[in-house]
Amino acid sequence: MTVDPAQKSRFSRRSVLVTPAAVAGGALLTGAALAPDSNAGSAAAVRQITLYAESLPGGLFGYGLAPGAATIPGPLLEIYEGETLEVELVNNTDQRLSIHPHGVDYDVNSDGSPLNASFNAPGETRTYVWRTRKQVDAGGGRFMPGSAGYWHYHDHALGNDHGTVGIQKGLYGGLIVRRRGDLIPDRQFTVVFSGMLINNKKAPDTPMFEARQGERVEFVCIGHGDLPHTFHLHAHRWADTRTGMLTGANDPSPVIDNKNLDPGSSFGFQVLAGEGVGPGAWMYHCHVQMHADQGMVGLFLVRNPDGSMPPGAQAAIDRFQHHHVAGPQADHSNHHG
Structure with missing residues (x-):
């Protein structure tokens, strides 16, 4: 296989940061809009994004940012500490599925698990709310940790109550919570x-x-x-x-x-x-x-x-x-x- 230098799209994919302005305009901003200490809104900013769960060839499944755009892994999502991300998940499959995050805060309705009846039935649209927190000085040289880190999300409902089949078949992706001042990659x-x-x-x-x-x-x-x-x-x-x-x-x-x-x-x-x-x-x-x-x-x-x-x-x-x-x-x- 010869690699064509002109095929930049194959290796320039960045994470997705969605701003209120981008949502209002019906567009998504990519990570290119995310700069160190960028003014991405107030500390309590609420971000919104729509993901589509879809069937893929070979019996696989994926999450995507638009209908027909599902990938494995799903989009790499990115927010700053202190922000809230509202994930509207559209289930375009004939299977029960969900989305469950690691590393962030959420209530039982956004748990993404059948235990809490938090999932999308076939064809259903549901919004999951993920919150993040900043690091807090607890005094005495101690700090309560914030949400910053490299995390991930995945299905928790396809196949059984643990989403085992969904994970096996590609319903997963990365989640980054940044601290302001973090270096932004190319x-x-x-x-x-x-x-x-x-x-x-x-x-x-x-x-x-x-x-x-x-x-x-x-x-x-x-x-x-x-x-x-x-x-x-x-x-x-x-x-x-x-x-x-x-x-x-x-x-x-x-x-x-x-x-x-x-x-x-x-x-x-x-x-x-x-x-x-x-x-x-x-x-x-x-x-x-x-x-x-x-x-x-x-x-x-x-x-x-x-x-x-x-x-x-x-x-x-x-x-x-x-x-x-x-x-x-x-x-x-x-x-x-």
């Missing part, structure tokens, strides 16, 4: 390890994420399914903190390039593409060796600063495209088909 990618799949695919069909050397890249990593995993990114490393960055010269946080990604967990970090190592085709994968052998591997392509392909990168991509899954071909894919 590119963002969501990586979901579920069963023996990455974003419901197995190598060589796993996502190839792309950036130019020197660009600030943000990864949002999410775990689902029944198996423990680890996420490893070749040639890049980050601090094991909320943002992936150190907060000062004496910050004792460990610097890592591999982190556990167990079911239900999530984390995120930022790196500068190719920093210290240059451009090239770099692997990301699960470091449980059996999982990597069976296809839990993808590529992070770092192009030259001008967007051109670095020497050897296309040959590496071609070799990856001829990747053969090793070992027994048992289906550990959560029966996604």
